[in-house]
Amino acid sequence: MKKLILIPLLFGVFMLNVASTCSNDDDSSSSNNPSITDVNNNVVNGTWQVTLFSESGSTQTSNFSGYNFNFATNGTLTAVNGNTTMTGTWSTGTDDSTPKMYIIFNVSNGSFEEISEDWRILSNSSSKIELKHISGGDGSIDLLTFEKS
Template sequence: MKKFFLIPLLFSVFMLNVASTCSNDDDSNDDDDNNSSSAIITQTQNTFVNGSWRVTLFSEDGSNQTSQFSDYDFVFETNGTLTAENGSNTMSGTWTTGTDDSTPKFIINFSVTNGPFEEISEDWQILNTSATRVELKHVSGGDGSIDLLTFEKN
């Protein structure tokens, strides 16, 4: 009779141990996602504040609009300010970073109400960052259109 009592008890202990092990695995995956987003954001921040940058691609819903930024040099300051200059025009804005549903974002804001600088004033998903190139993507909340923005270091 004692043997029959021990079998269910041992089975219950075994099942509790399995359940707690699975729970710990799920938590560590969430931490990895958050750490990965943080690393991408930090890398992008550190990259942008070094030197000046040019737009080498701005595609708005499949239409190449890169020429609207020709000759503009972009400088991202550590205090979150942003300037774009082409010799005769200077545009001032701000930049910051964040996450949206664990997606690393780079947010650009120029205080204009029309033109190309309004079009790049968005929350951009960070696709790829290297020492000399940053690739960004924005998906419109209205119609789902996709914009691409690439900066390359001068």
Template sequence: MKRLFIYPALAMVFFMNTASMCSSDSSSSSSSDPTPVINTATQGTWKVTSYIDSGTDETNHFTGYNFTFGSNNVLTATNGTNTYQGSWSVSTDDSNDDNPSSDLDFNIAFGSPADFFDLTDDWDVTTYSSTTISLIDVSGGNGETDILIFTKN
């Protein structure tokens, strides 16, 4: 009879420890509060260190550009010669068809040029830290995956 009591008790201890371990990662995107990601993005300038468009590496389209996530949702990309403006925001993900592990969308919009227009999407935040913001988008139409990684300058 004592054995029957021990197994459920051990299982409960295991699940409590697992839950507390999962919730302790401060750079996890499991929170639905966009404020920490916004605060991270607005600190300094960033560069695209990886842009994979449906399996094709297109990072070179952004070489030499610095991205500034400014106030009033203004996103600026400049390489010293060319400057492009777009918009950005971080919002709570309100759909269930995106990456289920992400509660936040990192929204980017550029009207031109074509290479920057490719960044226009509601990206899922996979991870972020003071030096890196990693984003992913799974296309609803064909299921292809795009990956975008910003690294702080």
């Protein structure tokens, strides 16, 4: 009889040990689940450059060559290339639990209009932010990557 009680007791102890060694580690700073707070903290530190802009499969990174992007804590976004300065705004939030970065430049045409979108945050680190936009019209995919200069 003691052996019959001991087997379920040992099984229970074993299961507790397995449960305590396994963890559901939800690291919000990982590239698979970027934290809005981490993005906000990272992006306002330093100067950034566009290292990839792909619109519908067409790489157009060179349109931003020489521009240094600064994301201010008050939501102001500036892109400076010599004597040329583009101004806009940025913010972050979630849409259907998806972390997003919203970039808006005050222009009506050109490359800066093309990056004025709601971007899904794919990955985030202190030196690189990768973004993706899926067009609601035709489903085309745009990619935008900022890296700290």
